[in-house]
Every structure is written in C-alpha cells, then in structure tokens.
Amino acid sequence: MSSGRHRNPWTDPVIADYIAAHTTPPDAIQQALIEETAAHPQAGMQISADQGALMALLVRLIEARFVVEVGTFTGYSSLAMARALPPGGKLLCCDVSEEFTAIARRHWERAGVADRIELRIGPALETLRSLPTGTVIDLAFIDADKPAYRSYYEEILARMRPNGLLLIDNTLWSGHVARDDQQDESTAALRELNDLIARDERVESYILPISDGLTMVRKR
Numbered sequence: 504m505s506s507g508r509h510r511n512p513w514t515d516p517v518i519a520d521y522i523a524a525h526t527t528p529p530d531a532i533q534q535a536l537i538e539e540t541a542a543h544p545q546a547g548m549q550i551s552a553d554q555g556a557l558m559a560l561l562v563r564l565i566e567a568r569f570v571v572e573v574g575t576f577t578g579y580s581s582l583a584m585a586r587a588l589p590p591g592g593k594l595l596c597c598d599v600s601e602e603f604t605a606i607a608r609r610h611w612e613r614a615g616v617a618d619r620i621e622l623r624i625g626p627a628l629e630t631l632r633s634l635p636t637g638t639v640i641d642l643a644f645i646d647a648d649k650p651a652y653r654s655y656y657e658e659i660l661a662r663m664r665p666n667g668l669l670l671i672d673n674t675l676w677s678g679h680v681a682r683d684d685q686q687d688e689s690t691a692a693l694r695e696l697n698d699l700i701a702r703d704e705r706v707e708s709y710i711l712p713i714s715d716g717l718t719m720v721r722k723r
Contacts, residue, residue: 513675513712527556533582536610540577545603548576550646550672551714555583558644558670561719562587565668567641570594573627573655574647574672578607584644585616594620597627597647627651631658639664646672649689652696656720660705663722669706671696675716 514522529537529552540549550558562570562584568591575581575598585594598604604622611617623630627647643659645652652671659669673693679685680694700708700720708720 512677513716523551523553526553527559528552529555532610532614533579535613536577536579536582536606539606540579543577543606545576548646550580552579554714554717555579557713557717559583559587561668561670562642565642565666567668568592569639569641571631571640571643571659572596573631573643573645573659574598575607575622576600576603576646578604578610580644580646581607581620582610582614582616584642585611585619586614588616588619592619595630596620596622597630598622598624599626600624628654628658631655631662634662638662640667642668642670644670644672649673649676650692652692653699656696656700660720660722665722667722669718669720669722671718671720673715674710674718675712677715680716 533552537552540546558580566589568589570584570588572581572584572594575596581594581596588594601624604624608617608622611620628651640659640663643663645655647655656669663669674680674697676690676693679690680697700706700718706720706722708718711717711719
C-alpha cells in the first residue's frame with residue numbers, strides 16, 4: 504500500500520489502476536499517514552487516496568464552510584477535507600477512539616490544518632443532537648458503525664442546507680447489499696438505508712462504485 508491506492512473492486516483492475524494513477528496523488532504528509540495506518544490492525548478502515556482526492560474536490564466545488572465527519576479513524580478523510588476548506592471554514596469530527604484519532608491529530612498538526620478541525624470524542628448521535636439550534640451543515644461524511652447509519656443520515660439531513668452534500672461510505676459493502684443470502688446486521692442496515700435514500704423525496708442521490716461504494720446525496 505505504499506502508493507496509498509486501494510484497488511477498486513467494481514472496475515477492471517487495469518482501468519482502476521489507470522484512474523488512480525491519473526487522480527491527484529497524496530502529498531508527503533498524506534503518504535506518511537497512509538504508511539503509518541498500513542501498519543495498524545484496522546488499516547482496512549482507511550479510505551483510499553483517490554477517494555480522498557474526490558472528497559476534497561467536492562468540498563471545493565460546493566464551497567463548503569461547515570463540514571461534519573462521523574467516523575474519523577486515523578484522519579485521512581478529515582485531512583483531505585480540511586485542506587479543501589476556504590479561509591474560516593470548519594470541520595467537526597465525531598469519533599469514539601482517542602487511540603485512532605491521536606494519529607489523526609499529529610498529521611493535522613503537520614499539515615497546518617488543526618485550527619480548522621474540532622474533534623469531539625463520544626457517541627456521534629449525541630454530538631449531532633447537541634449542535635446549536637440553527638446550525639447549518641454544508642457537507643457531511645459518514646463512515647462509522649453501520650447499524651447507526653440511518654440515524655446519522657436523519658440527524659445530518661435535518662441540519663443540512665439546500666444543495667448541501669452528504670457522502671456515505673461503504674454503501675456497496677463488498678457487494679453484500681445486493682445478495683439475498685447476506686443478512687447480518689451491518690448488511691441489513693446498509694441495504695435499508697440504500698432503499699430509503701432511493702425513494703426519499705427530500706434528496707437526489709447516486710452510488711459511486713468507488714472503493715467500497717460512496718453514496719452522494721444532495722438535499723433538495
């Protein structure tokens with residue numbers, strides 16, 4: 504994983520590698536984070552470098568000023584999004600692990616974006632529900648415990664501005680969501696959320712077959 508690129512299982516490997524090689528690459532700080540995380544027992548939780556590049560691009564495209572992340576791990580996604588924020592922009596990170604996010608904090612400092620990021624350790628639903636009345640979210644990213652995805656979706660959508668963008672990770676879940684023989688709790692929760700979003704008149708959406716599936720949801 505020295506290149507920091509995860510092969511996309513939904514695309515021909517040759518094409519997936521070509522796409523990754525022609526996407527904005529990780530810089531030295533991002534590469535250092537990739538390599539440190541690679542040695543971690545939970546390394547598979549880190550998003551791919553090309554997904555990070557896409558997320559940074561989306562932050563810039565919608566000119567997001569307040570971003571919320573549910574599930575930070577070692578900080579690759581937060582680092583990518585924080586760097587893309589305009590002057591005065593803020594990122595709120597929600598996670599339950601001091602251990603994982605300590606790695607994130609070090610790399611935020613190295614990248615000079617720590618002052619743009621607020622990390623709250625604790626249940627994300629409690630953090631979301633404690634946001635001041637009138638809080639407006641421009642963009643959000645969900646990559647945490649799958650059974651709670653629907654609750655995160657509702658809490659964030661209620662606080663999101665029209666034309667705001669919600670990104671939801673792992674929505675293809677290694678293809679399990681499309682297989683009737685897969686009925687574990689996480690697969691069932693993701694399948695339920697995918698079905699809900701597809702018929703939700705409050706939004707329009709598309710599942711991108713990048714990494715393990717990234718759903719883009721625009722609030723109408």
